[in-house]
Amino acid sequence: KAGVTQTPRYLIKTRGQQVTLSCSPISGHRSVSWYQQTPGQGLQFLFEYFSETQRNKGNFPGRFSGRQFSNSRSEMNVSTLELGDSALYLCASSQAVGMNTEAFFGQGTRLTVV
């Protein structure tokens, strides 16, 4: 069974640009969550999608957005990039049904803003 796949693994962008990151969940998983990991702030929750609906959102500015497709794949977008957006972006997938709520993470996309 394939794990959570995130693409691309590495990205370098310039301030002011926008970026789209992709996450393919484990087959059968309908929930996808996104997290930002930085040395200063640690792991912070961005948002969670279930069946194409955003169910929960963290405390990030509106420049951070996401969506989920009917096949459960998810994308997150960051517009008007700032230097402080440099981070490892991790996505996690979960069945999120009944007692099956374990979240499995991908390898992450490392974004560097210059």
Added chain:
Amino acid sequence: GEDVEQSLFLSVREGDSSVINCTYTDSSSTYLYWYKQEPGAGLQLLTYIFSNMDMKQDQRLTVLLNKKDKHLSLRIADTQTGDSAIYFCAEEFGGGAQKLVFGQGTRLTINP
């Protein structure tokens, strides 16, 4: 509030047991998790415990949960060099919605 606290560093000798501690705030959490992160990698789910349990054992890993004190610990028996990593505890919020709040992570170093 949503707050999970861990000590930042732990150093043990190879073959000894490692105990990583964590305190959390929300007593209504259903699950508490332990993740492992190696350099340059994502998060690997190690184990989790349901909130109505006191203990869970999985091979070399033992999780203890003290709900009264909101204290969670992970014990790694017979620690090996491959156990060197950062260990995160995480508390699940939001009911059915997948929102995890993580501690700062404990960097485990193994001494030969």
